[in-house]
Amino acid sequence: MSEKKHSGVWILAEQHDGRVQRVSHELLARGRGLADARKVELTALILGDRLADAELQELIERGADRIIAVESPALAKFLVEPYAACMLQLLAERRPEIVIAGATSSGRTLMPYVAAKAHAGLTADCTLLEIDPDTGRLLQTRPAIGGNILATIQTPNHLPQMATVRPRSMSPAPRDFRRCGKIERIPAPPAALISRVRHLGFLPSDSTHGVQEADVVVSVGKGIKKGENVALVRPLAETLGAALGASRDAVDRGWMSYPHQVGLSGKTVSPRLYVAIGISGSIQHLAGMQTSETIVAINNDPEAQIFRVADFGIVGDLFEIVPVLTEKIRRAKEGV
Amino acid sequence: MRIIVPIKQVPETNAVRMDETTGTMVREGVEAIVNPLDLYAVETALRLKEAHGGEVIALTMGPAGATKALREAISMGCDGAVLVSHKAFAGSDTWATARVLAQAMRKIGAFDLILCGERATDGDTGQVGPELAAFLDLPVVSYVGAIDGLSNSTLRVRRLVEEGHELLECDLPALLTVVKEIANPRLPTLQGKRRARLASISAWGPEELGVAGEETGLKGSPTRVVKVFRPKIARQCEKLVAADEAGIEAAADRVVAFLKEKVLL
Ligand SMILES: Cc1cc2nc3c(=O)[nH]c(=O)nc-3n(C[C@H](O)[C@H](O)[C@H](O)COP(=O)(O)OP(=O)(O)OC[C@H]3O[C@@H](n4cnc5c(N)ncnc54)[C@H](O)[C@@H]3O)c2cc1C
Ligand SMILES: Nc1ncnc2c1ncn2[C@@H]1O[C@H](COP(=O)(O)O)[C@@H](O)[C@H]1O
Numbered sequence: 198m199s200e201k202k203h204s205g206v207w208i209l210a211e212q213h214d215g216r217v218q219r220v221s222h223e224l225l226a227r228g229r230g231l232a233d234a235r236k237v238e239l240t241a242l243i244l245g246d247r248l249a250d251a252e253l254q255e256l257i258e259r260g261a262d263r264i265i266a267v268e269s270p271a272l273a274k275f276l277v278e279p280y281a282a283c284m285l286q287l288l289a290e291r292r293p294e295i296v297i298a299g300a301t302s303s304g305r306t307l308m309p310y311v312a313a314k315a316h317a318g319l320t321a322d323c324t325l326l327e328i329d330p331d332t333g334r335l336l337q338t339r340p341a342i343g344g345n346i347l348a349t350i351q352t353p354n355h356l357p358q359m360a361t362v363r364p365r366s367m368s369p370a371p372r373d374f375r376r377c378g379k380i381e382r383i384p385a386p387p388a389a390l391i392s393r394v395r396h397l398g399f400l401p402s403d404s405t406h407g408v409q410e411a412d413v414v415v416s417v418g419k420g421i422k423k424g425e426n427v428a429l430v431r432p433l434a435e436t437l438g439a440a441l442g443a444s445r446d447a448v449d450r451g452w453m454s455y456p457h458q459v460g461l462s463g464k465t466v467s468p469r470l471y472v473a474i475g476i477s478g479s480i481q482h483l484a485g486m487q488t489s490e491t492i493v494a495i496n497n498d499p500e501a502q503i504f505r506v507a508d509f510g511i512v513g514d515l516f517e518i519v520p521v522l523t524e525k526i527r528r529a530k531e532g533v
Numbered sequence: 534m535r536i537i538v539p540i541k542q543v544p545e546t547n548a549v550r551m552d553e554t555t556g557t558m559v560r561e562g563v564e565a566i567v568n569p570l571d572l573y574a575v576e577t578a579l580r581l582k583e584a585h586g587g588e589v590i591a592l593t594m595g596p597a598g599a600t601k602a603l604r605e606a607i608s609m610g611c612d613g614a615v616l617v618s619h620k621a622f623a624g625s626d627t628w629a630t631a632r633v634l635a636q637a638m639r640k641i642g643a644f645d646l647i648l649c650g651e652r653a654t655d656g657d658t659g660q661v662g663p664e665l666a667a668f669l670d671l672p673v674v675s676y677v678g679a680i681d682g683l684s685n686s687t688l689r690v691r692r693l694v695e696e697g698h699e700l701l702e703c704d705l706p707a708l709l710t711v712v713k714e715i716a717n718p719r720l721p722t723l724q725g726k727r728r729a730r731l732a733s734i735s736a737w738g739p740e741e742l743g744v745a746g747e748e749t750g751l752k753g754s755p756t757r758v759v760k761v762f763r764p765k766i767a768r769q770c771e772k773l774v775a776a777d778e779a780g781i782e783a784a785a786d787r788v789v790a791f792l793k794e795k796v797l798l
Binding site: 213277278281301302303305306307308309310311312313314316317318319320321322336340341342343344345346347348349350351352353354355392393394395396397398399400401402413469470480483484491492493494499504505506507508509510511512513514517518521522525526529530 | 626627628631632654655656657658659660661662663664665666667668672673674675676689691692693694695696697698699700701702703704707754755756757758759760761762763764768769770771772773774775776780781782784785786787788789791792793795797798
């Protein structure tokens with residue numbers, strides 16, 4: 198048998214209304230590292246309709262060597278069956294050895310559907326991807342058993358090796374305008390476009406400024422004692438232009454709503470600045486914020502776990518510290 | 534409507550404790566429960582049955598003890614239950630699990646709908662549902678938050694995504710995975726509990742399902758866990774004790790200076 202050898206790293210880029218989503222740029226950062234370690238090409242696969250050159254070019258500037266854009270009006274919005282059919286055909290023709298996608302509502306649906314049909318191994322929600330220096334295989338690490346342990350998973354005998362990656366578990370790849378790459382636009386094969394699911398409409402949610410999008414997040418935990426005390430922290434968040442986050446204990450008590458929850462069973466955030474107020478730093482909370490660029494924690498327990506991931510910790514009573522800190526930050530901001 | 538609900542028995546993860554010295558899970562005294570997220574699928578199935586007639590069958594793959602999970606589903610109102618159990622299935626990853634469950638579905642025969650939980654709280658992958666749909670070549674809608682209606686073998690649903698809800702129409706038979714917001718699971722009734730106690734539950738192994746041993750369990754799983762370890766955490770924390778007014782002032786000044794240094798202000 199002279200089957201073509203599997204080679205190359207692919208990321209699955211996501212678009213909404215033709216705009217490439219940030220998670221795709223995060224995947225390029227991961228994919229570039231893997232492709233360099235394997236000394237192979239990095240390809241971004243994107244499905245959609247009449248995608249703009251600038252959007253595809255940006256994928257190259259952020260690390261892709263090649264773009265495969267599969268286009269058809271039927272691919273404008275995510276639908277599992279046509280997306281999977283196009284992807285399966287390309288996987289069979291081009292034979293990449295690694296395929297990664299975001300652990301988003303579409304990635305977590307499409308990837309298992311494709312993996313089942315391709316007889317490929319798939320690992321969900323990875324936080325770390327590496328190449329085993331001895332075997333060249335993909336090492337996929339993900340939290341397990343409620344985040345208490347990390348498990349590293351491998352796919353020893355099947356290709357491609359597939360994984361979904363937690364959004365915001367890495368910064369987007371930086372843009373380098375000198376980078377060059379190849380853009381291939383291919384029409385979707387008509388036979389692949391059948392879907393037994395059809396779009397009827399969309400109801401946007403009314404929440405505006407989410408913790409995942411924010412550059413600065415100020416989070417509260419059980420240490421604030423009661424819901425009314427969120428008001429104490431709000432001015433600090435406003436001064437910093439921050440979104441409000443919360444630990445699960447604060448959410449379970451109804452002090453904040455679920456979309457604000459940071460952690461294993463909430464959102465993963467990776468802001469430039471994360472301020473943890475009255476949060477102990479359980480392993481599940483850390484799972485959702487420890488990749489933040491800078492972490493500041495306020496806690497009256499000098500032994501609190503949160504200090505293990507913090508760059509800066511204030512040991513003391515949050516009720517006394519927060520107002521003083523807010524005032525000083527406000528003055529510092531006005532001062533410049 | 535004939536509806537099949539695959540449910541999984543999981544350890545009660547809220548109770549999971551870690552042995553700090555060995556870094557292993559303390560299994561003693563940890564109760565096995567029905568995956569809490571699967572109860573929403575059971576509830577959704579029962580409501581569809583109540584509205585449109587038909588029957589609901591619960592299915593699980595697991596050790597013999599997993600019949601307890603099936604009896605719980607019956608006590609809520611499911612009409613029948615099937616256990617898939619054999620040592621050959623042990624160690625299955627999601628691919629191998631979905632493949633065996635697909636065989637069991639084929640053996641159960643003509644159905645209109647499969648309703649899965651969003652994910653199982655132990656493995657936390659949420660992969661089995663879409664994989665099962667792929668093996669059975671069914672359309673799949675994941676993260677369903679509401680069912681708006683059923684007409685002429687077409688289901689109208691709302692799918693929860695990052696920015697809101699997609700309104701979708703789906704031909705039957707199909708597989709849906711459902712999220713918490715879809716319905717509040719009911720409690721078992723006394724009468725249901727009695728029915729559950731008396732129910733005879735058939736158990737199928739590789740032979741009944743026509744799957745070869747090397748295609749299931751650990752052998753038939755594309756993925757392997759190669760290492761398990763404790764997350765290690767390390768940053769250099771500059772700690773400041775703010776015990777009195779002066780301390781608070783000093784600490785706040787230091788933080789402001791630090792944030793300026795990092796160009797965060
Ligand atoms: C499967 C699973 C998933 C989970 N998912 C998540 C998740 O996504 N997100 C999450 O956050 N948790 C999650 N948890 C829960 C997690 O284990 C912890 O219970 C939770 O994070 C604790 O929240 P907390 O830090 O607010 O409360 P606590 O642990 O009670 O901490 C409160 C802190 O406030 C400090 N404090 C009290 N008073 C003051 C004061 N006056 N001034 C300063 N400091 C003060 C205390 O010293 C303490 O450190 C999960 C658990 C499990 C089992
Ligand atoms: N062993 C199993 N038996 C029956 N159903 C299962 C099993 N494993 C997973 N499922 C179903 O698939 C869903 C997703 O599981 P998972 O992919 O393991 O997170 C669950 O909510 C169940 O509906």
